[in-house]
Amino acid sequence: MSALPRELLPDNSTVAADGRLSVGGCDLLGLAAEFGTPVFVYDEAHLRARCREAVAAFGDGVAYATKAFLCTAMARLAHEEGMVLDVATGGELHVALAAGVPADRLVLHGNNKSAAELARALEVGVGRIVVDSFDEVDRLERLAPGAAHRPQVLVRVTPGVEAHTHEYVRTGQDDSKFGFGLRSGAAGQAVERLGALASVDLVGLHAHIGSQVFVVDSFFHAVEAMAPFVNAQGLPELSIGGGLGVAYVEGESAPSITEWAGAVRAACVDAGITAQVSAEPGRAIVAAAALTLYTVGTVKDLPGIRTYVAVDGGMSDNPRPVLYGSGYETFLPRATDADRDRPVRVVGKHCESGDLLVAEARVPADLAVGDVLATPVTGAYGHSMGSNYNKVPRPPVVFVKDGDARLVVRRETDDDLLRLDL
Numbered sequence: 001m002s003a004l005p006r007e008l009l010p011d012n013s014t015v016a017a018d019g020r021l022s023v024g025g026c027d028l029l030g031l032a033a034e035f036g037t038p039v040f041v042y043d044e045a046h047l048r049a050r051c052r053e054a055v056a057a058f059g060d061g062v063a064y065a066t067k068a069f070l071c072t073a074m075a076r077l078a079h080e081e082g083m084v085l086d087v088a089t090g091g092e093l094h095v096a097l098a099a100g101v102p103a104d105r106l107v108l109h110g111n112n113k114s115a116a117e118l119a120r121a122l123e124v125g126v127g128r129i130v131v132d133s134f135d136e137v138d139r140l141e142r143l144a145p146g147a148a149h150r151p152q153v154l155v156r157v158t159p160g161v162e163a164h165t166h167e168y169v170r171t172g173q174d175d176s177k178f179g180f181g182l183r184s185g186a187a188g189q190a191v192e193r194l195g196a197l198a199s200v201d202l203v204g205l206h207a208h209i210g211s212q213v214f215v216v217d218s219f220f221h222a223v224e225a226m227a228p229f230v231n232a233q234g235l236p237e238l239s240i241g242g243g244l245g246v247a248y249v250e251g252e253s254a255p256s257i258t259e260w261a262g263a264v265r266a267a268c269v270d271a272g273i274t275a276q277v278s279a280e281p282g283r284a285i286v287a288a289a290a291l292t293l294y295t296v297g298t299v300k301d302l303p304g305i306r307t308y309v310a311v312d313g314g315m316s317d318n319p320r321p322v323l324y325g326s327g328y329e330t331f332l333p334r335a336t337d338a339d340r341d342r343p344v345r346v347v348g349k350h351c352e353s354g355d356l357l358v359a360e361a362r363v364p365a366d367l368a369v370g371d372v373l374a375t376p377v378t379g380a381y382g383h384s385m386g387s388n389y390n391k392v393p394r395p396p397v398v399f400v401k402d403g404d405a406r407l408v409v410r411r412e413t414d415d416d417l418l419r420l421d422l
């Protein structure tokens, strides 16, 4: 029975002779004792290395998609490492600005940007606005002429390509709430309308085909589908969005950011695209940098059926298993390399039968109540998609590096749960 594959751990992980795991020089059981559980632990050097890799691979202008994981520390880190930040709402814009990221290093996305969100973007002067609908063109036409900054805009195009990924995270197909269809002619009309607006600069095109895409061919098809349109428009910029997949479980493997960029660039060269090509990875920057630590609270054996191992978090800190049926591995950081020969289901503490974290988990046979249990590769779309369901306070976020543990988001308190009530 297999031990946890080491490649699912953050870059700077070490296992002591007694089997205990440290990340960024910090012993995980020590972190669980100091900060409590559940807790998100991020390997800061891993985050920085992925940001640098993205900048080296795509050049200046490559954006970190903050929806994957955002707090002020993460915004600052991505900015320090030379990335632009992609924000998809006024809320993400607010956090990025509060972190001190200059507005001209931000790209604003969103399929339904409100007039207030657009007005704020124009007031602070965000670097790029990716326009997603004709209603948004109308809003820009109204708001941009009196604005403090002249916006540089891209048109979001749905290239009509089906990425090989979960239906809920596919965005490139014709039937999508995002962007302007290529086949329908809507993308052409959007370019015409924005090109004719004196108060905006139309600088490029954008396409995002989906998330957790493992097959580089999907990006190749997107570039191929976009090329005639891109070349006909002759605009200087093209973003191919994010979507690079990461390995979550044993046996999965994904291209690196460098390999992805190489494949995209080669596809663009083949297609005769001369626009400056960029991208917006989210998951590939942050997912594998983190793991979540929980404490086992109950172990319920149902003879002949299964064993339920319940931890002190669940769908409120990681909704991906419930939303997408996503798989994770799990292990005990006190015995990192131990064989995991006991089949169990790891569930949370929420009042939902669907509240599971790892449906078909394997754990060491001696797992017991009180153990700290870890799920690796939880750095993306866990904290950011988390909730307060059942009034469970959100976990803290700790960045670890060179033996130092830095609390960057504190744990919510019970009083925080009341802060909005009047």
Ligand SMILES: Cc1ncc(COP(=O)(O)O)c(C=O)c1O
Binding pocket: 065, 067, 068, 086, 109, 208, 210, 211, 212, 241, 242, 243, 244, 280, 281, 282, 283, 284
């Ligand atoms: C427009 C856009 N860019 C980038 C991303 C980031 O995707 P990922 O985290 O899969 O790289 C998304 C994700 O939904 C997106 O919608």
